[in-house]
Amino acid sequence: MKKVEDEPAQPGKPLTIRQLKFIEAMLTGVAIRTAAKAAGVTERSAHAWLLLPAVRAAIEQGKAALIASSRERIELLSLAAIDTLQELMNDAETPATVRAQCAKALAARVLDAVPAQATETPTAQGIDYSAWSAEDLGIIYPLILKYEQEKKQA
DSSP: OOOGGGSOOOTTSOOOHHHHHHHHHHTTTOOHHHHHHHHTSOHHHHHHHTTSHHHHHHHHHHHHHHHHHHHHHHHHHHHHHHHHHHHHHHOTTSOHHHHHHHHHHHHHHHHSOOOTTOSSOOSSTTOOOTTSOHHHHHHHHHHHHHHHHHHHHO
16 A cells, blocks of 8 residues: 555645655755655655655755855855955054955955956956856855946945
């Protein structure tokens, strides 16, 4: 007799609670066996679920959401790091060598990089973005464009 958990979901029907638990576990990066255990199903069921378009789509959507969330967090942390460097650079009580290193770090990020897949060229002259990784550029380039737009409007 076939177990209910082994039966694939019918097209158009919502995912079951067990399938959702399985998907959630998979999005944490655990092995299929561990995700199946977390959902309370057999490993065989888990493998069958991975063949279902609805389950695959939910996993892909979850991955995309995690990546977007991570990028937003990295963007916020990058802004905080820039603020910290700026505060240290402008603080008269900070040792001159540290202030100089902060200034160098800030200047290097702006002056030494070029967007690998940029659709537009920044308006600032002499900016070379080649030193930045594609991931860095995906985060920082929109900020540069936003800054330049705000600067033009001011």
